[in-house]
Amino acid sequence: QSALTQPASVSGSPGQSITISCTGTNSDVGGYNYVSWYQQHPGKAPRFMIYAVSIRPSGVSNRFSGSKSGNTASLTISGLQAEDEADYYCSSYTSDSAYVFGTGTKVTVL
């Protein structure tokens, strides 16, 4: 089961919006509306940011939003802030009744 494909890095200036893509197949992203997103700061455990493609758990800023089209899911961060600088991972439920993660994207705030 191959990892979902994410860009290695994305950058933006404070206040700007950035979008991270996450591409899979019909057996994962395209087949289920069960895409999640995680934020991970260095040396820390991942933080749950988005589930079911576009739903934010309690406590997550509304600057984070998710969407999906076909086999590609996306995470958009609007009003970019210094604290958003981190690694981001997508994940999807799969046809094997398992989960697959993305390759990870390093977000840099310029």
Place this chain on the structure above:
Amino acid sequence: QVQLQESGPGLVKPSETLSLTCTVSGGSISTSHYHWGWIRQPPGKELEYIATIYYTGDTYYNPSLKSRVTISMDMSKNQFSLKLYSVTAADTAFYYCVRQIGWTPGDFWGQGTLVSVSS
């Protein structure tokens, strides 16, 4: 608020068995609302799903690891455990125990524990 804490050896020899336990506090693992699982991350690399266990005892595994992994739970201790057999250096990673809800790999995570495989 629920908390998860991993425990186990930080060093395992090649070909031996990696054994980790996750102790859950602030909530019971014997609930139908949540599942429990393990995820790992080799240093500097991406996350990898390992396994899930439901309160019913049903288990699900990453197909690529299924032949070497067992997940189990002890409701009397509010703990669940991971065993990974015949380890190699490629199994060196931070291992996280997680609470799972719905079809997400983890909403609450333990702090993670580094397990190194080396002779």
